[in-house]
Amino acid sequence: MAVKYSRQRQVIHNFLMTRKDHPTADVVYQNVRQEDPHISLGTVYRNLTLLADRGEILRLHVGDGVDHFDADTSPHSHFICSCCGCVTDFSIDCLEDMLSQAKQIFDGKIESLDTCFRGVCADCINAAAKQSEPG
Amino acid sequence: MAVKYSRQRQVIHNFLMTRKDHPTADVVYQNVRQEDPHISLGTVYRNLTLLADRGEILRLHVGDGVDHFDADTSPHSHFICSCCGCVTDFSIDCLEDMLSQAKQIFDGKIESLDTCFRGVCADCINAAAKQSEPG
DNA sequence: TTCCTTGCAAATCGTTTGCATAATG
DNA sequence: CATTATGCAAACGATTTGCAAGGAA
Secondary structure (H helix, E strand, O other): OOOOOOHHHHHHHHHHHHOOOOOEHHHHHHHHHHHOOOOOHHHHHHHHHHHHHOOOOEEEEOOOOOEEEEOOOOOOEEEEEOOOOOEEEEOOOOHHHHHHHHHHHOOOEEEEEEEEEEEEOHHHHHHHHHHHOOO | OOOOOOHHHHHHHHHHHHOOOOOEHHHHHHHHHHHOOOOOHHHHHHHHHHHHHOOOOEEEEOOOOOEEEEOOOOOOEEEEEOOOOOEEEEOOOOHHHHHHHHHHHOOOEEEEEEEEEEEEOHHHHHHHHHHHOOO
């Protein structure tokens, strides 16, 4: 099926490119609504799905029950904080090595690699430290 | 909260340990039911969640909209076939290196790493090849 | 007896979908 | 004009939850 231009899709994609925090569909909706008050949540979902299927954005499954979206399609890892739930980019140089190594070993066809670190982010560690300081 | 023994939980965990294909909650339910016909789907979900929270099994988010479960908690990667949806184990030796490298770079606390390769499995490639053979 | 667990069913909630209408090429 | 996209609301489906009853320590 051919893809036709749509203002809504453009607004959604533009918004996503301004964000580095990998927002969910609903966060995209809430923000895009301010620029396009009549846009519907269904349209946001439809376009995020379309963009992801075409490889123009990434759909991330971080395990919090909600999909996150990333306008940066270059190879990189993610870090998910189990405390605040934030999703941040994480650069690690051996990603490409790992992928090419895997392609040699595996007897099927490997197309991509998702790497997702989990733990507690610096902000949450600092916040916890402040909490336990004497008042 | 303290954890008390339950036959249902034991059956669920035992079943999961016999499988290497990372079944979903519903698949666990369908199978466990044959041994324990009165078990409910809610109980299966509750126990899978409890076991995962206690680190006795892994909950995998492979991106097909359904959680998968893995009784093998040792460090290993997974491969997901975009064709048949199967989830298979994948050994890659630089996993530990990657994790320790990340721990040094990152300014938060890294606890674990999920790595998930995507592509087409050998079975699906072979099946496709047979399809295109002359009859 | 106390607290955890179960079965059942209803509720939750992220996401998808059907349909009539609007916009694109 | 043919096709794709939208808004709206209803449908869907995986997972969670409330509650009364059962089982473990």
